[in-house]
Amino acid sequence: MVFLEGGNFRTGINDPSSRTGEYPVYNSYVRPYYIDRYPVTNAQYRKFKQTKTRYKTEAEDKEYSSVFVNFLSDGQKQTFKEDPVQDGWYNVRGTTWNKPEGFLSNIEDRMSHPVVHISYEDAHAYCFWVGKRLPTDMEWEYAARGGLDNQAYPWGDRYMKMRMNVWQGEYPTEDKKYDGYDNTSPVDAFPAQNDYGMYDMLGNVWEWTTTKYYDRVIDRATQPLRYTLKGGSFIDTRDGNHNYIVRTANKIGRKPNYSSGNIGFRCVMDMSKEELYARLHASTTTPKPIRIHRKEEMFYDEYGHPRRKKKKKIGSHKEL
Known part of the structure; x- marks a missing residue:
């Protein structure tokens, strides 16, 4: 995991044409925390399933999940229904996290790829485990920005080739695969995307967060429960001509029981109180007074707690 000190930062993007809630730009704050450097992989999720043998994912329970049309045979396209949530996707029976394209598929050569066909509840269960x-x-966006302010990508404002797994060509009939992949890719297939050493924040798979998602122009009371997904996926594009535009601030919403072949997740962890106090104490071993008013000064005691200096009252009863 990567430790991030947190703090104030600007989230969103100055693009009024955005249709996903990433506009406008506003100030936000996050506390110190740890975040996974990579999305959770098939190998990691398999270990969870081997331990929690009775746990059934959403796809396993309902016995289907959403698969991209390019991975299906003509017979499958005629047999299964189209997914109403994503164009070019079908609800394929027998699809699960370890059978990502149906009964006859497997993940044996994709152990370092991000796990997919994971619902919000499935991701939550793994993180808890x-x-x-x-x-x-x-928290997701703070980590993705890598300390940069109001930039489109984790590495800056200019698009760079071979930094993420996205769609190239006409959708869905032509995938030129300039990045080398027509499906998910290993989580370390591309260089770290920012100075925090974060991998795969953009492209490859969307990632679940705990923040509820609402459309901007619709009354929230009438909207179904959905959670925010960040990062874009292998079917999305750099310019948004097909599907969604891939950039740091972009987001979409999905119901907590939804799963598909382009949705995964990563975990975070809070700093313990003991570590927080230790870091605070280490940073204040040689404190310097901080002027906060013209006649008042601050200092820190041996426990790292701020204290105001008491001023002597000349002529008080104690001195008399």
């Missing part, structure tokens, strides 16, 4: 949790929208 490892003693972590899902990130909020703000």
Whole structure:
């Protein structure tokens, strides 16, 4: 995991044409936390399933999940219904996290790929098992930005080739695969995307967060429960001409029981109180007074707690 000190930052993007809630830009704050450097992989999720043998994912329970049309045979396209949530996707019977394209598929050569066909509840269950949790929208975006302010990508404002797994060509009939992949890719297939050393924040798979998602122009009371997904996926594009535009601030919403072949997740972990106090104490071993008013000064005691200096009252009864 990567430790991030947190703090104030600007989230969103100055693009009024955005249709996903990433506009406008506003100030936000996150506390110190740890975040996974990579999305959770098939190998990691398999270990969870081997331990929690009775746990059934959403796809296993309902016996189907959403698969991209390019991975289906003509017979499958005629047999299964189209997914109403994503164009070009079908609800294929027998699809699960370890059978990502149906009964005859497997993940034996994809153990380092991000696990997919995972619902919000499935991701939450895994995080709880490892003693972590899902990130909020703000925590995810803070980590993705890598300390940069109001930039489109984790590495800056200019698009760079071979930095993420996205769609190239006409959708869905032509995938030129300039990045080398027509499906998910290993989580370390591309270089770290920012100075925090974060991998796969953009592209490959969307990632669950715990933040509820609402459309901007619709009364929230009338909207169904959905959670925010961040990062874009292998079917999305750099310019948004097909599906969604892939950039740091972008987000979409899905119901907590939804799963598909382009949705995964990563975990975060809070800093313990003991570690927080230790870091505070280490940073204040040689404190310097901080002027906060013209006649008042601050200092820190041996426990790292701020204290105001008491001023002597000349002529008081104690001195008399």
